[in-house]
Amino acid sequence: MAKKSFRQAINEALRQEMERDHRVVIMGEDIAGGMGAPGEQDAWGGPLGVTKGLMPQFGRDRVLDTPITESAFIGAAAGAAATGLRPVAELMFVDFMGVCFDQIFNQAAKFKYMFGGKAITPLTIRTMYGAGFRAASQHSQCLYPLFTHIPGLKVVIPSNAYEAKGLLIQAIRDDDPVIFFEHKMMYDEEWDVPDEPYTIPFGEANVTREGDDVTIIAFGRMVNVANEAADNLEKAGISCTVVDPRTTSPLDRDTILETAEETGRVVVVDEAHPRCSMASDIASLCAQEIFGALKAPIKMVTAPHSPVPFSPALEDLYIPNAAKIEAAVRDVMGSSTARAAE
Amino acid sequence: MQLSREDLLQAYRKMRMIREFEDAVHEEFSAGNIPGFVHLYAGEEASGVGVCMHLDDRDAIASTHRGHGHCIAKNCDERGMMFEIFGRKEGLCGGKGGSMHIADLSKGMMGANGIVGGGPPLICGAALSAKTLKTGGVAVAFVGDGASNQGTTFESYNLAKVWNLPAIFVVEDNGYAESTASTWSVAGSQVERAKGFGMKSYEVDGHDFFAVWEAAREAIEQARNGGGPSLLHVKLNRYYGHFEGDAISYKAPGEIEAIKAAKDSLMIFRNRVSEAGLLDGAAMDAVDKECREKIAQCVVEAKAGAMPTEADLLTDVYTSAY
Numbered sequence: 001m002a003k004k005s006f007r008q009a010i011n012e013a014l015r016q017e018m019e020r021d022h023r024v025v026i027m028g029e030d031i032a033g034g035m036g037a038p039g040e041q042d043a044w045g046g047p048l049g050v051t052k053g054l055m056p057q058f059g060r061d062r063v064l065d066t067p068i069t070e071s072a073f074i075g076a077a078a079g080a081a082a083t084g085l086r087p088v089a090e091l092m093f094v095d096f097m098g099v100c101f102d103q104i105f106n107q108a109a110k111f112k113y114m115f116g117g118k119a120i121t122p123l124t125i126r127t128m129y130g131a132g133f134r135a136a137s138q139h140s141q142c143l144y145p146l147f148t149h150i151p152g153l154k155v156v157i158p159s160n161a162y163e164a165k166g167l168l169i170q171a172i173r174d175d176d177p178v179i180f181f182e183h184k185m186m187y188d189e190e191w192d193v194p195d196e197p198y199t200i201p202f203g204e205a206n207v208t209r210e211g212d213d214v215t216i217i218a219f220g221r222m223v224n225v226a227n228e229a230a231d232n233l234e235k236a237g238i239s240c241t242v243v244d245p246r247t248t249s250p251l252d253r254d255t256i257l258e259t260a261e262e263t264g265r266v267v268v269v270d271e272a273h274p275r276c277s278m279a280s281d282i283a284s285l286c287a288q289e290i291f292g293a294l295k296a297p298i299k300m301v302t303a304p305h306s307p308v309p310f311s312p313a314l315e316d317l318y319i320p321n322a323a324k325i326e327a328a329v330r331d332v333m334g335s336s337t338a339r340a341a342e
Numbered sequence: 343m344q345l346s347r348e349d350l351l352q353a354y355r356k357m358r359m360i361r362e363f364e365d366a367v368h369e370e371f372s373a374g375n376i377p378g379f380v381h382l383y384a385g386e387e388a389s390g391v392g393v394c395m396h397l398d399d400r401d402a403i404a405s406t407h408r409g410h411g412h413c414i415a416k417n418c419d420e421r422g423m424m425f426e427i428f429g430r431k432e433g434l435c436g437g438k439g440g441s442m443h444i445a446d447l448s449k450g451m452m453g454a455n456g457i458v459g460g461g462p463p464l465i466c467g468a469a470l471s472a473k474t475l476k477t478g479g480v481a482v483a484f485v486g487d488g489a490s491n492q493g494t495t496f497e498s499y500n501l502a503k504v505w506n507l508p509a510i511f512v513v514e515d516n517g518y519a520e521s522t523a524s525t526w527s528v529a530g531s532q533v534e535r536a537k538g539f540g541m542k543s544y545e546v547d548g549h550d551f552f553a554v555w556e557a558a559r560e561a562i563e564q565a566r567n568g569g570g571p572s573l574l575h576v577k578l579n580r581y582y583g584h585f586e587g588d589a590i591s592y593k594a595p596g597e598i599e600a601i602k603a604a605k606d607s608l609m610i611f612r613n614r615v616s617e618a619g620l621l622d623g624a625a626m627d628a629v630d631k632e633c634r635e636k637i638a639q640c641v642v643e644a645k646a647g648a649m650p651t652e653a654d655l656l657t658d659v660y661t662s663a664y
Contacts, residue, residue, distance in 0.1 A: 025474060061474060067504055072497035075463020076470055079481075082452060083402055083471040102494075106457050107464060114443040115453065116436030117658035151659050175661040203664070250664045 004193040006186045007050050009161035010126070013168040014051065014088065016197045018058050021086060024172060026051060027064035027073055028090030028126075035065035047092055048128070048187055070096050074125065075103035081123035081177070082111055088172060091127040093135075094143045094181065108177040109152030120175040124168070130183040130221060130271060131308045131319050140308035140315075142272035144219075145281075147179045148248040154178045154202055155249040159223035161191035166200030167246060173199065183221040203250035207259060211239030214329045215260045217282055218242065218269035222320060226269050229325035238333060248278055253285060260286050264295035265332040269325055274302040296332040301325050345555070350621055353395055353551060355629050357387040357608055360411040362637040363420060364582070367410070367427060367441075370641060371586040377429055380441045383411030385581035388607035389514050390415035392554025393482060393574075396562045400479035402450045402468035404461030406486055406514075408580070409454025413444050416451045424640040430647035437650045438658065450479075458519075459492025461485060462511065466498050469507035469565075480508040480565040487528055488519025490535075499539040499571070508565035510558070511536070511573045514548065516580045521592040532575035541572050548578030549605040552614065579605070 004012070018024045032055035033044030045052025055063040066073040070091060077089035091097060097104065104125065111119040131140040147155045154176050158164035164182070171178040208227055211234075218226035223244040230240040241259045245252055260266045266286050270279035279300040286298055301320045309315050345353070364384040370376050383390065386408070394403065394415035405412040413423055418434060426433030427441050434444055445453035452468060455461050465483035472479035489495055490513045502509040513532050515524055536543035542564065544557040554576060561572040579601045583590045590598070615621040 023475070025470075064470075064505070067500060069497040069501055071494045072463045072466060072501040075460075075494065075498075076467035076501060079402075079404075079452065079464030079467020080471045080474075081467070082447060082464070083468045084475055084477075085467075085471045087467075102457055102460065103463055107455075107460055110443075111445075111453070112661065113658045114435060114439040115445040115447065116434065116438050118435070119445070119447055120661055154660070 001192040001194055003190040004161050005188050005190050006161040006164055006182070007048065007188065009165040009191070009193045010050050010168055010182065011052065011054070012193070013165045013172070013197070014054060015057065017169055017172045018054065018062065020197070023084065023086045024088065025062045025064060025080070025085055026054065026088045026090065027066055027077060029066055029068055029092050031090050032060070032063050032065050046090065048184065050182075050187070051090070070100035071103055074100040075107060077123055077125070078103055078108035078121060078177070081108070081121045082119055086122045086172060088124040088126060091125050093139045094127040094129045095138050095141050097143060097146070104147075104153070104177070105150045109150050112176070113152060121177045122175045123177040124171045124180055125178070126180045126182060128184045129181045130185060131303070131315055132185040134310060134312055134315060136310040137307035142270075142303070144179070144181055144248055145272055145277045148278065152177065153249060154247065155181070156202065156247050157181045157220040158246070159220055159244045160186070161189065161193050163200060163206070163246065165193055166198050169197055170199040170202060174202070181220060186221055200246065202247045203252050204246065205252035205255040206244045206246055207255065208242045208244055209240065211241045211263070213238050213240060213263055214265040214267060214332055215241045215243065215263045216267045216269060216325065216329070217256055218244065219248070219278055220271065222269045222271050225320065225322055226325055229322040229329065232322060232326055233329055238329060240329060256282060256285065257289050261290045261293045264293050266294070266298045267301060267325065267328045267332060268298065269301045269320055271303055271320060273305050274300055275305060277302060296335040299328040299332050301328045347620065349395065350615055351625065351629065353391055354611060354621070354626055355633065356391040356415055357551065357611065358629055358633040359420060359637070360384070360387045360390065360414045361608060362633045363410055363414060363423070366637045366641050368582060368586060375645065376427055378440050380427065380586045381408040381584065382580070382582040382586065383408050385601070385607070386514060386516060386548065386578045387411055388551040388554050388611070389512065389548045389576045389578055390484070392551050393512055393558040395555060396558055397450065397480070397482070399448070399450050400472070400477045402452050402465065402472070402479065402481040404452045404465045404468070404483045405454045406461065406484055406489065407442050407454060407456055407458070408486065409442070409444055412484055413446070413451055413454070417449050418444065418446045418451050420637065421640045421643065424644040425647050428644040428647065429649065430644055431650040431654065432647050436654060436658070459485065459489040459494040462495045462498035465509055466501050466505070466507055469502065469509040470505065472508055478566060480510060480562055482510045482512060484512045484514055486519060487513065487515040487517070487524035490515070490532060491527060499536065499541065499573070502571035503539050503541060506568070506570045508568070509571040510561045510565055511571065513573065513575050515575060515577050518584065518592070520584045532573065536573035541570070543573040543575065546574050546576045548576035549607045549610055551607060551611050
């Protein structure tokens with residue numbers, strides 16, 4: 001199987017779905033680039049080159065560069081989805097949701113319910129998230145908990161290139177609005193990715209490794225960091241299960257609870273802030289549903305409750321890493337040992 | 343294109359139906375029979391009907407919080423609307439939307455909207471669908487003078503022009519955004535704003551069905567022929583408050599009564615067609631009776647309609663199992 005980057009996998013998913021269904025159109029700021037300009041067309045192919053080559057193949061009618069006007073084009077994508085197209089809109093950085101959120105959470109998310117079920121909104125919004133790029137506070141956030149809170153939206157956080165292709169094709173074929181999160185530090189990461197189109201269903205977690213001692217639940221880029229930590233811990237004689245929920249909405253509660261119950265120790269890893277987050281959500285879920293099976297308090301490894309800093313020295317402190325996850329795992333192992341000794 | 347006798351009767355029927363509908367909702371709300379918020383369109387009938395007479399099911403409209411008139415003008419079922427406003431299961435949206443969210447996509451009615459300025463971006467999308475799928479359709483965003491100041495509206499003017507969309511923006515300026523006068527809240531003028539975006543624009547007397555109909559005909563024809571977006575600034579008046587329960591103390595004493603006496607859209611229509619010998623009074627009286635009886639029957643049935651039940655609470659959130 002061919003190695004493909006996260007960027008290539010997403011590009012391939014878009015290309016194959018646009019070939020398959022003429023109703024799929026893509027739009028966003030500079031997704032081709034060079035619109036109206038005297039120089040190169042398809043100059044950018046998206047700010048990080050993810051959509052490069054799609055405009056030459058499908059033309060300007062289906063690869064729509066937009067003015068920098070997120071409310072209008074995200075809303076237009078919602079309106080187009082309700083009237084027969086299957087748009088994939090690119091919100092360049094998820095941090096920009098602040099200027100267009102109404103069109104997502106009050107409009108697209110609610111059409112189906114408000115209209116008594118007589119609407120479909122097959123809208124996909126692709127958006128970049130995450131820290132590590134030294135992009136500072138307004139270009140580095142992990143805002144998926146805000147979308148996960150909204151009934152009517154589906155929220156997808158792929159953890160590698162294979163996942164990205166299958167989940168994006170699923171998103172485009174889904175009849176509900178989907179917010180698709182792409183970690184900007186992952187675009188060059190390579191993975192085995194099949195050439196043919198395939199889908200990965202939403203709400204079905206992927207257990208990336210199985211262990212006996214601790215269950216680690218991690219999201220997006222943090223899945224790989226959690227696996228790195230689990231590798232290190234294995235050498236120290238601690239075996240971990242790592243769960244990638246793939247989607248925060250819907251959430252595969254069953255797999256999370258079953259794997260957590262098996263080990264009795266839970267660490268949740270999330271690059272988002274700790275309050276009202278996926279980490280706190282899953283900690284709450286485990287506390288409510290499997291309290292009796294827990295051998296130690298649940299631990300959360302998250303970014304702190306602060307904006308994302310600019311200085312590399314600070315940003316590196318801010319982002320959860322393998323060492324922090326390992327410390328949390330040792331902590332829950334230690335506290336359960338202490339509890340057993342009492 | 344001229345209006346046939348049938349067209350004229352249909353225009354009058356739609357306008358009268360809206361008036362009867364809104365008067366009935368006013369009464370029922372005052373009696374405490376309708377939950378939530380309602381915002382009534384009475385007085386503005388010539389605008390919605392004058393525009394929508396040119397549209398069919400392939401054309402989309404986005405409405406406002408004051409949406410009942412647009413729904414009726416776009417051929418939504420009045421009975422289903424009344425059930426919806428009463429929160430009944432048989433409502434057009436199963437009782438889940440209510441007055442501010444009535445929609446029927448099969449009729450191209452993309453919803454009343456509880457967010458001021460929520461509609462124009464959606465209409466850019468509907469216009470994009472029509473253009474991309476080559477349906478020949480156009481899309482119309484109704485906004486009030488309040489929404490005309492929202493960024494979403496300006497962004498949509500820009501996007502519609504940049505993408506050359508078959509979109510029409512109808513600014514229904516009833517003089518007041520909630521309690522605030524549009525003479526104070528709107529800087530510059532609506533038509534000059536449109537010109538700033540390179541759009542053709544029309545200043546229209548919204549009490550006069552024929553004026554609206556004529557301007558809309560031009561704008562919609564231009565959009566259908568690939569000529570891009572345009573804007574109608576429709577000046578009119580609302581007979582009730584911003585919402586039902588509004589004491590309307592911000593208007594001058596006698597302001598509404600004076601408008602009703604001098605510029606009522608139904609009265610103007612009747613006088614014009616009678617003087618021109620196009621329709622006779624008896625035919626219009628028959629329409630009045632038909633509409634009054636129909637709406638009265640809708641109210642009776644809606645009041646007796648079944649409420650949704652707990653089984654309905656969590657349906658329609660997603661298309662697939664969640």
